[in-house]
Amino acid sequence: MTLLPTTTTKKLGLVIDLDTCVGCHACAVACKEWNEGGQFGPLPDEDAYGAEPLGVWFNRIHSFEVQPPGVPADSRGNGPLQQLLKTGFAEQAPAMTVHFPRSCLHCEKPDCVTVCPTGASYKRAEDGIVLVDEDKCIGCKLCSWACPYGAREYSEQRGVMQKCTLCVDRIYNESFAESDRQPACVMACPTRARHFGDLGDADSAVSRLVAEREGYALMPELGYAPVNRYLPPRPRRNGCGETARANSEESLDPAQLPPLLRWMDKLLSR
Amino acid sequence: MTHASLKLHEPVGDDVKTTTCYMCACRCGIKVHLKDGKVRYIQGNPEHPVNRGVICAKGSAGIMQHYSPARLSKPLLRVGERGKGEFREIEWDEALALAAQWLGDIRRRNPDELAFFTGRDQSQALTGWWAQQFGTINYAAHGGFCSVNMAAAGMYTLGGSFWEFGEPDWEHTRYLMMFGVAEDHDSNPIKLGLGKLKQRGAKLLAINPVRTGYAAIADEWLGIRPGTDGLFVGALIQQLLLHDWVDFDYLVRYTNAHYLVVRNPGQADDGLIARDGEQHPLCWTRAGKAERADAVDIAPLVVGEYTLADGRKAVPAFQLFAERFLAADYAADTAASQCGIDAATIRRIAAEIADVAFKQEIRLPIAWTDVWGRQHAEMIGRPISLHAMRGISAHSNGFHTCRMLHTLQMLLGAIDTPGSFRYQPPYPKGVPPANRPGKSRKADGTLDAGPLGYVHSPEDLLVDAQGNPRRIDKAFSWQHPLAVHGMLQSVIANAVAGDPMRIDTLFLFMANMGWNSAMNTTGTRRMLVEKDADGEYKIPRIIYVDAYASETVEFADLVLPDTTYLERYDCISLLDRPISDADSASDAIRHPIAAPDRDVRAFQDVLLDLGTRLKLPGCLREDGSPRYPGGFAQYMVEHERAPGVGLLAGWRGRDGQREGTGEPNPQQLERYKEHGAFWHAPVPLAGRYYKMANRDYLEWARSLGFVGSVHAQVIELYSERLQRFRLAAQGHGAVQPPAQERERVARYFDPLPFWYAPFEWAQIDLDRYPIAAITQRPMFMYHAWGSQNAWLRQITARNFLYIHPQTAQSLQLRDDDWVWVESPQGRIRVPVRCHNGTEPGTVWSWNAIGKKRGSWKLSADAPESQQGFLLNHVISELLPPRADGYRYANADPVTGQAAWFDLRVRIEKAEDTLQFQPHRIEVARP
DSSP: OOOSOOSSSSSEEEEEETOOOOOOOHHHHHHHHHHTTTTTTTOOOOOTTSSSSEEOOOOOEEEEEOOOOOOOOGOOOOOOOHHHHOOOOOOOOOOOOEEEEEEOOOOOOOOHTTTOOSSSEEEHHHHHHEEEEETTOOOOHHHHHHOOOOOOOOEEETTTEEOOOTHHHHHTTTTSSSOOOOOOOHHHOOOOOOOEEEOOOOTTHHHHHHHHOOOOOOSGGOOOOOOOOOEOOOOSSSSSSSHHHHHHHSHHHHHHOOOHHHGGOOOOOO | OOOOTOOOOOOOSSSSEEOOOOOSSSOOEEEEEEETEEEEEEEEETTOOTTOOOOOOOHHHHHEEEETTTTSOOOEOOSTTTTTTTEOOHHHHHHHHHHHHHHHHHHHHHHEEEEEEEOSSSOHHHHHHHHHHTOOOEOOOSSTTHHHHHHHHHHHSSOOOEEEEEETTTTOOOOEEESOOTTTHHHHHHHHHHHHHHTTTOEEEEESSSHHHHTTOEEEEEEEOTTOOHHHHHHHHHHHHHHTTHHHHHHHHSSSTTTTTEEEEESSTTTOOBBTTSSSSSEOOOOOOOOEEEESSOOEEEEEEETTSSSSSEEHHHHHHHHHSSSSSGGGHHHHHHHSOOOHOOOOOOOHHHIIIIIIOEOOOEEEEEETSOOSEEEEEEOEEEEHHHHSSSSTTHHHHHHHHHHHHHHTTSSSTTTSSEOOOOOOOHHHHHHHHOBBBBBBBBBOOSSSOOSGGGSSSSSTOOOOSSSSOTTTTTTTTTTTTTHHOOOHHHHHHHHOOSSSSEEEEEEEETTTTTSSSHHHHHHOBOOTTTTTSSSOEEEESSSSTTGGGOOOSSSEEOOOOTTSOOEOTTTTTOOOOOTTTHHHHHHHHSSOSSSOHHHHHHHHHHHTTTTTTTBBBTSSSSSSSHHHHHHHHHOOTTTTOOSSSSSTTTTTTTSOOOSSSTTTEHHHHHHEEOOOOOEEEOOOGGGBBHHHHHHHHHHHHHHHSOOOOBBOSHHHHHHHHHHTTTTTTOOOOOHHHHHHHHHHOOOOOOOOOHHHHHOOOOTTOOOOEEOOOOOOTTTOOTTOOTTHHHSSSSEEEEEEHHHHTTOOOOTTTTEEEETEEEEEEEEEEEEEBTTTEEEEEEEOOOOTGGGGGGOTTTHHHHTTOGGGGGGGGGGGGTTTTTOOBBTTTTOOOGGGGOOOOEEEESSSTTTOOOOEEEEOOO
């Protein structure tokens, strides 16, 4: 049993924009690289060049297809393929693909900490970051059972639990230029879909972003009060307004039009 | 709750160096942190113009590539049968002496017997020069099987293209149409751009048979059938014409839409531009007469038939264009029936893009002066942009489809205006650029020009007196006249067939022709070991240069091991494939960050060493001593193409004060290293747009040596150049195609773009092969060399055939079933997965995940070889036979682009659906 701080001064966390995440895995690999050679590493790989390559990652990307509601499964086309290719398939809105990066959410009420028998897992009072002190970790895995988000990664080789540190060894690092004091995943993200800051401060850039884009917490009903937020995909725009749609529906019969003559009177200048 | 070991202020390492990434073709700036002499961490360089600090999955995984167990470590000489992978290690002196002996014999006999092809090379400024010095016409890199359709169509139409030659205006565009697989090139700049675009609320429209990657975040996805994009775009063009949604002022100012085209059927001048006595193009004006079309302050007409002073009839090019696209072929309903996008959607998209172009016009308060000396108070923009790459390119109708995309941009007035597609310096530099391919050898054995270039007329082709191909790959022949990147995919089959010639040595660098870069992979592997009746290999010698144990290594007679990208000098030159963006010209270097721990040498150094041993003129001083004993680093600084013009544009001149041109500066590389390993020159504000006709831009470009003069570069709605080839095929001119090629040349050298069904479709039974099959690489492996990377293969180590659920249902397939994918070429047994974001008439897979068992130092039971697969095995490198039995390359008839995505297949459930049954390949045809 490990105690949580009653409050934290800051609530540092990530805001991840699912509208612009293209699922490129840049954040995941940058995280792996940063931590592999750092004080929370290594992040061991099993069978790196073999049949089942697996390893420790603090951040993983999952891609899902989401079928918009309203299309019952049984409305899908049936019949021989040749026929379908000629007559067309049942109409349905195309599925959306959502890329979902998953890492520790640095919950305000993390059971992964409270279940820890040795105090290895702890939540920092100053910024809310949830860390593992490997010197105290006995590898009992209770914390990974407690975490509903699957954010903890056990290293068989090292016998300890590992997890996202929010790059605590970068964000305060006085040996770095100010601009480098950010988590590696945030610095790497090529679409700038990842943002880092204090979600406990309503005026911070990340909090404003969450407010503006209606960011949400993951599975808040479980009661762990995650700090990280996800920004939902923006509403997809199928058209550019009704004018364009109306314009397109004008019926024009090329046979009735003398388009070439129409352009005879164009007054053009070079 | 103390965490005794927590250290918050640990430095990353003990040293940091800036260089340029080479995990793909994007070429981002990186900061490499070193600790105790080892690479500790690679981060994106925030100062760098390409990636502005971001880094992709490949870039971060570069550390594992640098330390990969698959790295080669010593020169290898084949001892067993070719293909068995039996080698003995030799010393570099022996290896280079042997290579020099082989190549020296060839050069004395006939330099063309060396086929030198450099795959994913990004140092063509060196390798092309070396081939020219050697004197072989048989040189190219990998563009022929990559995206030459896009590059050639762009260069021959507007003097620029997507990716390395142009980009969307990420700051201002309000609507981006992205066609086909686009994750392949320019990866980080596009991702950065998409992030900005979505933040601004601009619309992203993906037209792609597959919804993954960028298409996943698109506002709208149109699942088009592969190979039909030209119909879709043609239908959009018809809609724009019908509704008069056309920027006519743009057309007559910047394109040749108003140029008069002679109508004289059957005669030698039919379809050529009408010109005055001094060869200036003519147009008809409201003054009721022909006037110089390139004059200003005239009022040209874009339709009508007119009689020239000599009595010939002529019509404006625009009229021919309008007649083409107003025809029933491009009616929305016609297109809809073939491309899988309904007519109402086509009409709506046309209305949307017109709305953006004309109702949401942008005006930037930037004063500029055009090439005619007229001052403009502002820059007017059409904020609609297009991007396309390999998805459009990899079809046998790709050249004309790409050209059609550019004509769509012209109608919208959306080329190099605020919010539209923009050129990247040094482009535009001619439509097309002036340099022609070398054809003949000089007295010293060197070729009269670089082996690759732009064919301007039939006279520039590399054909013999009978009109037959001279190059081993048949590039620049009547079969593929504008094959500006060569046709690497044809080299092995042609060399083995002795058609058009036999070669002595195949010299490959970083081209996995024994696997995923080959069409008909199984057949190609057989060909590589095929012997004559006398027991000699049909390709007598193969020299292969690679850093890794790829599938091609086992076919080499001599293997020259390369370094990793962190162990050598390299040059990302403006003479090669630039990394500029629309607002600046840039170039960059790589330099050794780490010393090799193996007996390997940088390919560029090896090439110069070989050149010296071969006594190639450019590699020696006048006294016969080596010109570049310092290797490529010395060459990068000292070599001059023309006086003052070298590989690097930054810090030139003795004192390093000049940019663009200037004497070599001995301290140049030091300056690059001090400045993040790149040079960057911003385009002046007044030169940011309308680069093709902007005096402010062109004067700046001339000052840097990019263009020779400040003249308007006319965008070609109508290609007179293509018409000249058609006329030759119709029996006009000094150089004409042989009889058997005439019909094909006449058809495909249409001066206006058009859509035709991909070749393969017309020649196979589509009822038997009803499904289109395509591939792409995942973003975390795109253009990367070696998906065996320990971290990247944890993301994906096997691929599936993805299929739409309805299609799967009609074939009684479920996830993880195994199917036979059959084409006329053969069949492969692969696992399937359902994917809603797939056009129902299409299947697709991730390419280049599948590996040959035992290659890349992966274990024999690695999923890459057990379950992973390549579609390449069922893609033929040749088309079905012509009436006389001749088989053309499975390629675009204009450019020679490999038609990977024309593939049609049949899918059948494999009887036994046991898990863990490995992938099988059964190829019908050797």
